Amino acid sequence: MDWLEFGLALAAFLGSHILPSRPGLKGALVARLGRAGYGMAYGGLSLLLLVWVIGAAGRAPFVVIWDQTLWMRWLANLAMPVAATLIVLALGAPNPLSFGGRATGFDPARPGIAGVVRHPLLWALLIWSGVHLLVNGDLAHVMLFGLFALYAVLGMRMIDRRNRRLWGEGLWITRASGTSNLPFHGNWHCYRPALWRIALAAGVWIGLLHLHLPVIGVSPMP
Structure with a gap:
């Protein structure tokens, strides 16, 4: 059952x-x-x-595939603030190249968060699912977080292909020229995120950390 x-x-x-x-x-x-x-x-x-x-x-x-070790928990706790920050920086920011962003105000020469990575929300999902896959080595969680990670990776390719088809090759190249699917391979040097977004990301991470035990039933602390 x-x-x-x-x-x-x-x-x-x-x-x-x-x-x-x-x-x-x-x-x-x-x-x-x-x-x-x-x-x-x-x-x-x-x-x-x-x-x-x-x-x-x-x-x-509970079907064990691999055992959890302390370094896995430390890695998850170090990675989750990065995922939270990507989410907060991405939501509502100018980025027509991926979902979660808006088209108005986007400048290909100064792509903002898209210059850091083209699909920040999908990268946040990939980081979250990847570290949770690592610390949960039983069959059910491997299936769950493995599917999430696969969805994130395939989602980036599917969105890029859809945009190429809808916009045409010329407009796609113009809009995506300062971005990359790999972090820090685009035009990110001029990006200066708003301080309130950084503060909000810290608050989101702290909230997730404290809610993990009462909501999920497992403490995330090493």
């Missing part, structure tokens, strides 16, 4: 992320709820399903 719950939760979470790729269904929901209402509803649903699938993975039968 525990494997059944994990399978249902995983299918529901992955299925919910098919929604943004269906323009007709998304358009109908945006028309009914408004763009802000759709964003809040979809974000809330995604968060609830994420909590469910992580909880279901913890309740699934």
